[in-house]
């Protein structure tokens with residue numbers, strides 16, 4: 612599978628990447644979002660979620676672990692696992708019930724999910740390089756590859 616490197620000049624570029632990807636999402640789909648604190652994971656998620664039709668704010672669910680958004684054709688689950696110390700918390704939440712053929716999972720700090728999450732179709736690595744913000748978008752499945760091939 613392939614990957615793509617993009618520079619994100621400003622916040623709007625991060626939002627716009629989410630908006631682009633949102634048009635091509637066919638559930639089920641899982642995106643992993645990694646990058647340091649403040650790298651732009653929530654900004655990207657906001658681009659996707661608002662583009663799908665959510666009109667309110669999109670905040671990182673740091674304390675609730677997951678924020679669900681229901682749309683006509685899919686359910687989006689925005690996870691932030693930064694504070695997850697015990698994977699049993701995910702089991703207690705009944706995490707497996709979240710994953711259906713309608714589910715789109717956006718997962719911040721996926722390494723803390725300890726293998727309880729679906730495998731990623733796309734992995735976004737957000738980073739700073741020489742004072743620029745960059746994102747490496749990695750396709751990890753045919754569904755992810757189909758989306759990657761359309762990103763401009």
Ligand SMILES: Nc1ncnc2c1ncn2[C@@H]1O[C@H](COP(=O)(O)OP(=O)(O)OP(=O)(O)O)[C@@H](O)[C@H]1O
Nearest residue numbers: 619620621622625648649650651652653654671744
């Ligand atoms: N490409 C960009 N260029 C400049 N600023 C950006 C860019 N993308 C996002 N930002 C800004 O960076 C700040 C942090 O972004 P955001 O909250 O999305 O990061 P995060 O990775 O979700 O952080 P955390 O891990 O703390 O939840 C926000 O103020 C956002 O507006």
